[in-house]
Amino acid sequence: MNLNQLYYFQTLAKTQHMTKAAQLLNISQPSLSYAIKELEKELGAPLFEKKGRNISLTKYGKIYLTYVNQSLNTLENGNHFVKKIYEPNTGHIDLGFIYTLGPYIIPKVLHDFKSEPNNESISFSLYQSNTQNIIDKIKDKTIDLGLCSKTVEDDDIDFHPFVEEDLVLIVPLNHPLASKNEVYIEEIEHFPFISFNKESGLRPIIDETLQQVNIKPNIIYEVEEDHTMAGFVSFGHGVALIPNLFALSSYQVKILKLINPIRKRIIYTANLKNHDMPSLLRFKTFLKTFSA
Numbered sequence: 001m002n003l004n005q006l007y008y009f010q011t012l013a014k015t016q017h018m019t020k021a022a023q024l025l026n027i028s029q030p031s032l033s034y035a036i037k038e039l040e041k042e043l044g045a046p047l048f049e050k051k052g053r054n055i056s057l058t059k060y061g062k063i064y065l066t067y068v069n070q071s072l073n074t075l076e077n078g079n080h081f082v083k084k085i086y087e088p089n090t091g092h093i094d095l096g097f098i099y100t101l102g103p104y105i106i107p108k109v110l111h112d113f114k115s116e117p118n119n120e121s122i123s124f125s126l127y128q129s130n131t132q133n134i135i136d137k138i139k140d141k142t143i144d145l146g147l148c149s150k151t152v153e154d155d156d157i158d159f160h161p162f163v164e165e166d167l168v169l170i171v172p173l174n175h176p177l178a179s180k181n182e183v184y185i186e187e188i189e190h191f192p193f194i195s196f197n198k199e200s201g202l203r204p205i206i207d208e209t210l211q212q213v214n215i216k217p218n219i220i221y222e223v224e225e226d227h228t229m230a231g232f233v234s235f236g237h238g239v240a241l242i243p244n245l246f247a248l249s250s251y252q253v254k255i256l257k258l259i260n261p262i263r264k265r266i267i268y269t270a271n272l273k274n275h276d277m278p279s280l281l282r283f284k285t286f287l288k289t290f291s292a
Helices: 003-015 018-025 029-043 059-086 105-114 131-139 203-212 226-234 246-250 278-289
Strands: 048-051 054-057 092-098 123-129 145-148 157-165 167-172 192-196 218-223 240-243 253-258 265-272
Touching (some): 003 029, 054 059, 059 278, 092 278, 105 278, 123 131, 131 145, 131 265, 145 278, 192 226, 265 278
Parallel strands (some): 092 145, 192 218
Antiparallel strands (some): 145 265
């Protein structure tokens, strides 16, 4: 059985006339007749019966036609969808990003991108997680592009810097350090500290920085993402080093600049090498010029 046989059967079932069907299919009548006989032989059941000069579907043919119509319609929809998502102006991108980019960066990126000419019909599916999960999803081709907080050694993935974020100290509003606008990192040594967990791309940066000034923080909680951290600080559980996020202004915390600033948090784009469909290439080009 092949796809042509199914199209031949479908057309013959509509016309119920061998000559008309052959003309519509642009094949000879003997070729059509042979294809139908081979299909009937494979199925082990007659699909058509003669009715005067015409033919009609048998009981088995009517049943089979229902499934053939469904199958060919599904296939046509699949063909249309793949062509659509690969077309530069109507493509579809599966985008993964770390949690902290959700409240501001990603909404602004998509707004600005889709506001540009020819981009309004490009669609997105969104996936939020930590960096390692995003990288895993890139490798199994679940997502096309990820925005991650660190790079990994992987020959199959391209990483490129996207944006940089300053790190700040946040403290509760009633904290002894809240009267200041800037601090030295050393000033946090004796306060309870809320840290990112070891899966976070920021954890190595913060650990390395604290080691450089000989601080062993009193870590009381480890969390996965920034908004959880800000919530714990706002309720007085401790202090934290965190990217200077737009959404921090909605929490009851004091944001303090660091006099001896530590490394910035770099957000990277990540995607499989040689896996650039036209709409993804356009989006990646846009990200190179994006300004938060």
